[in-house]
């Protein structure tokens with residue numbers, strides 16, 4: 001089969017937040033850059049947000065990637081130009097200073113004070129229009145704040161990457177456009193001369209004649225790219241899988257961390273959901289950094305899916321869904337997971353076993369979330385535990401077991417990290433402090449896998465700031 005070959009100074013593999021920052025920073029500085037992306041190049045508005053069509057077009061495997069372990073925790077990854085930024089909620093946090101301190105101390109990451117990241121936070125916030133919602137908060141957010149206020153708990157509205165200015169909806173919500181990578185940094189990279197190869201999957205990377213060669217494929221036909229330097233930005237699952245396929249395994253794919261998440265469907269007497277699903281940006285930080293709580297998308301299909309855990313529930317979701325809302329509680333999970341390849345399969349095997357103490361943390365997270373929702377006026381609560389009875393009153397919280405069941409609890413996660421941790425501690429880190437793979441000159445990781453542990457907050461702000469810092473360090477080293 002005939003194929004194609006390309007040559008460039010810097011090859012960036014993966015075009016999610018890590019890859020898009022890397023490509024736009026390097027191309028903007030005049031480097032000759034190719035960005036390679038396995039998924040298709042689609043506009044942000046190619047389908048309705050949070051729809052089934054979006055899952056088909058933009059999610060890896062339609063959103064069905066299991067992590068092996070008990071309880072089961074499906075992993076959700078984007079697979080399109082822009083990666084996870086095309087499908088996410090746009091909730092923004094800077095990296096908490098206590099996390100940076102932990103990473104400096106335990107992983108010996110150099111130059112990782114908040115002050116080192118500040119210019120990168122600011123540049124990315126400006127590029128993505130990170131801001132608070134200027135309109136009325138979503139009704140589900142109002143409920144969450146009300147519950148937190150009544151209990152005296154700390155909660156906040158989280159800024160989002162969003163361009164407002166398109167008026168307000170009939171119920172007072174500000175209208176605008178979420179700022180994904182295809183809306184921001186990908187066009188910026190292309191305008192600076194970056195070449196984008198979409199629909200091309202990298203299989204392996206190898207050192208040949210003093211350069212890096214990436215063996216890839218487009219619809220089964222080979223694509224070869226030779227580059228002086230390669231940045232792997234395929235996300236915390238696919239980057240370690242690619243490195244391991246290439247025979248690079250030291251501290252690669254051994255310490256995956258997640259934010260295991262449990263959900264609750266809450267029923268209220270008043271109407272919360274309109275026809276267009278809205279992201280409610282309120283979060284509760286009373287138990288941070290161990291536990292965080294927030295609001296999930298509550299469209300009819302998402303609520304119907306969540307209610308499949310409760311086949312005996314006497315509720316007609318099709319009629320009642322406007323008064324139902326999904327909330328989550330997540331724990332800052334351990335670095336106990338692994339990513340491994342299996343022969344003849346393109347999909348790596350991901351394992352994420354949880355210990356009894358994590359199931360106790362999840363139980364506490366669930367119980368406190370239910371307490372808050374009752375304080376907010378919920379009349380019925382349906383936790384994401386198969387067959388669990390409906391909760392109707394705070395007195396029934398004692399029915400939640402002190403340790404969640406491995407068999408019947410349904411977890412999920414949309415946040416993955418730490419599979420290729422950065423730092424100078426050679427016994428535990430895959431890369432140096434700036435993402436260069438230890439022992440492999442000019443081969444870099446620049447995605448969520450670098451975060452040494454789960455950060456306990458929505459991660460894209462951290463992924464992008466660290467990626468920009470590393471790309472600038474690379475430019476300075478030339």
Ligand SMILES: Cc1cc2nc3c(=O)[nH]c(=O)nc-3n(C[C@H](O)[C@H](O)[C@H](O)COP(=O)(O)OP(=O)(O)OC[C@H]3O[C@@H](n4cnc5c(N)ncnc54)[C@H](O)[C@@H]3O)c2cc1C
Nearest residue numbers: 014016018038083084088090091202235447448458459460
């Ligand atoms: C549904 C959802 C909601 C989320 N909500 C938020 C939120 O509100 N706030 C927040 O901060 N974070 C959120 N996140 C997490 C955030 O999107 C991720 O942390 C972020 O996208 C990680 O960026 P990344 O560059 O490391 O990887 P990714 O975004 O996963 O990008 C990796 C890219 O590499 C491509 N790729 C993979 N393998 C190959 C290969 N072999 N060859 C070529 N290309 C390859 C993939 O197709 C993908 O496009 C959410 C995630 C999801 C899934």
